[in-house]
Amino acid sequence: MxxxxxxxxxxxxxxxxxxxxxxxxxxxxxxxxxxxxxxxxxxxxxxxxxxxxxxxxxxxxxxxxxxxxxxxxxxxxxxxxxxxxxxxxxxMPVMITSEHEFSMKFYQLVHELQGIIQMKLDGNYNIINVDRNTVQSDSDSNDDACLENDRLAYHIYACQQRFKNRLKECFKNISSLEYHKNVWKAITDTSGITLPNIYAPHLIQRLFQEEIGHVPDTLQPDIQQILFTFSRQT
Known part of the structure; x- marks a missing residue:
């Protein structure tokens, strides 16, 4: 002034x-x-x-x-x-002044959280009530929600679920008719080189390499996510 x-x-x-x-x-x-x-x-x-x-x-x-x-x-x-x-x-809640009041409050909380506690005991950490099959695997919102949760087990479980869904997406054509035709063509191309009931090792290796080539691009983001989760917890 x-x-x-x-x-x-x-x-x-x-x-x-x-x-x-x-x-x-x-x-x-x-x-x-x-x-x-x-x-x-x-x-x-x-x-x-x-x-x-x-x-x-x-x-x-x-x-x-x-x-x-x-x-x-x-x-x-x-x-x-x-x-x-x-x-x-x-x-602020009412102050607890006796052992009886403490016991009543404790059992009330256990009753309210009984469902979540049982899910944890069963190893089910998917506490968010959504259908994961309807969620895009590369959704940024899912990643942000996961990062906001401090439970390490939930992070690992969520990464495992995403990894499993991505693997299913990569190998979804393995039981299709088109894939069977490609495998049969590869077997036919090697006929006369091997015995009819024993497939050549290079045939198995070639089919394996064609499929395993889809895995690294899917696996790497989830490995990085798990490592990042561990670094935040430590």
């Missing part, structure tokens, strides 16, 4: 007076006599601007003015803080 300080003329002690350790009352007497003896030099200055007593009064006046201007704001802030804390206390 802006303060109009003004000025007050006072008589300072000289080095000799400081060494003599002259009392404050004696210095006030000498100060008053000084303004009387040198009145011609201070004719234009009113009496309220002369002497240490007027300086003290001026400082007290400034302090009181500042208190009056800032005290209402401080009081309002204190009232707001008290109301905020009262609201927090009101929102």
């Amino acid at each position: 802006p303060l109009k300080l003004g000025c007050v003329a006072v008589l300072n002690r000289n080095p000799v007076e400081i060494e003599q350790n002259i009392s404050f009352s004696e210095m006030r007497r000498r100060e008053a006599q000084f303004f009387i003896d040198n009145c011609t030099h201070f004719d234009d200055a009113p009496d309220e601007l002369k002497g240490s007593e007027q300086l003290v009064r001026r400082l007290v006046s400034i302090q009181q003015e500042r208190i009056r201007s800032t005290f209402p704001q401080i009081l309002q802030k204190l009232k707001d803080k008290i109301q905020e804390k009262n609201a927090e206390l009101t929102a």
Whole structure:
């Protein structure tokens, strides 16, 4: 806040007076006599601007003015803080003061969470009630929801579910008629080289390499997700 300080003329002690350790009352007497003896030099200055007593009064006046201007704001802030804390206390649950009340509250919570607890005991961490077959495997929202959950087991379970769904997507054509035709064609191409009831190793290897080529692109994101999950937990 802006303060109009003004000025007050006072008589300072000289080095000799400081060494003599002259009392404050004696210095006030000498100060008053000084303004009387040198009145011609201070004719234009009113009496309220002369002497240490007027300086003290001026400082007290400034302090009181500042208190009056800032005290209402401080009081309002204190009232707001008290109301905020009262609201927090009101929102708090009833305090448990006995062993009986504690037991009743504990069994109430166990009853309310019985279904979730049983799911955890059975190893089912999929607590979000959604059909994962209808969710896209590369959905960013699923990844964000997973990261917000701090349960390590749930992270691993969710990664496992995504990995399983992606593997199913990669090999969904393995039982189709078209795939059977391709395998039969590969067997026919190697006929005459091997025995009819024993397939050549290079045929099995070729078919395996064709299918395994789909796996790395699917497996790598989930491995990175699991490693990231472990790093957040440690």
